[in-house]
Amino acid sequence: MAKKINSEEEDLQNNDVIKETLSIDEIVALRVAEVLAEKEQTSKSSNKYKFVPDSAIIVIKANGDGKFIIGDDRGQNFFVELNGYGDTNTISFKDLKSFHGRNSSIMKTGKVVPIEVLSDNADVTIDDVIRNLSLNSIYLDTNKISPIDVENLFTSKVKLNEFENKVKNSTEIVETILEVGYILYKQGVFTDNSKMNYLRQTSAQPQLFTH
Numbered sequence: 001m002a003k004k005i006n007s008e009e010e011d012l013q014n015n016d017v018i019k020e021t022l023s024i025d026e027i028v029a030l031r032v033a034e035v036l037a038e039k040e041q042t043s044k045s046s047n048k049y050k051f052v053p054d055s056a057i058i059v060i061k062a063n064g065d066g067k068f069i070i071g072d073d074r075g076q077n078f079f080v081e082l083n084g085y086g087d088t089n090t091i092s093f094k095d096l097k098s099f100h101g102r103n104s105s106i107m108k109t110g111k112v113v114p115i116e117v118l119s120d121n122a123d124v125t126i127d128d129v130i131r132n133l134s135l136n137s138i139y140l141d142t143n144k145i146s147p148i149d150v151e152n153l154f155t156s157k158v159k160l161n162e163f164e165n166k167v168k169n170s171t172e173i174v175e176t177i178l179e180v181g182y183i184l185y186k187q188g189v190f191t192d193n194s195k196m197n198y199l200r201q202t203s204a205q206p207q208l209f210t211h
Contacts, residue, residue: 049131050124052117054094058129059116061088063147064179068112070099082112085183090118093129100133108138110147110173144170150180154190163195167202178203185209 062068062082070080070091078095082088091099096114099106106112114129126148130139139146145153145166150173153163167177181199184190196209 049128052093052124052128052132053119054092054097056093056117056119056124056129057090058093058096058114059088059090059118060096061113061115062086063110063113063150063176065183068106070096070106070112072098073102085180088115093132096129097133107133107135107147108172110138110150110176113147115148138170138172141169145173145177147173147176150177151184153177154181154184154192154195156192160192160194160198164198167198174203178205178208182209 060070060080060082062085065085067084068082070082070089071078072095078091078098080089080091080095107114114126114133117124117126117129127136127140130136138144139148143165152158153166158166167174170177178199181190181195185196190196190209200206200208
């Protein structure tokens with residue numbers, strides 16, 4: 001044990017000696033390289049996800065008005081119905097994968113979103129589901145608003161500057177953002193005129209939120 005401790009102390013001393021012999025520019029460059037290596041390792045770790053079993057039950061939610069039918073081509077193997085904004089239902093991950101493979105735009109545009117995992121495997125999260133469906137660039141990008149959290153945009157918790165940046169970066173789900181905003185406006189929940197004006201301008205719809 002004493003030898004191991006001595007060896008570690010010698011390594012630290014050697015590193016200090018090396019840093020003392022380097023110029024300031026070399027030390028900065030060395031530190032930058034270390035930071036970049038740490039970021040790369042963090043990125044690799046964040047891209048890992050757990051296997052989601054086909055039997056896992058996923059809760060899905062409608063992010064718009066109207067009826068959504070989630071099923072196979074003939075509705076013979078699975079059939080799930082969502083009736084209007086906020087309505088939820090459950091579907092197996094196997095069936096959700098099958099539907100997404102043939103109708104990927106529904107979840108890519110945020111019209112229907114997976115919001116919860118009901119599984120015996122407690123370690124499986126909704127993020128794992130999203131990554132298994134290859135939706136992470138839309139749902140997990142911190143520069144965007146996740147389709148799961150669109151309603152949060154219209155609360156006082158999200159200030160105007162953040163609101164504008166999130167909307168600007170979330171081009172894939174802009175129609176869903178507008179629809180959710182209009183639904184909440186009709187319900188009397190969305191009343192922020194500054195946010196309304198921004199959406200009117202960016203959508204080129206000057207009459208939006210006026211009736």
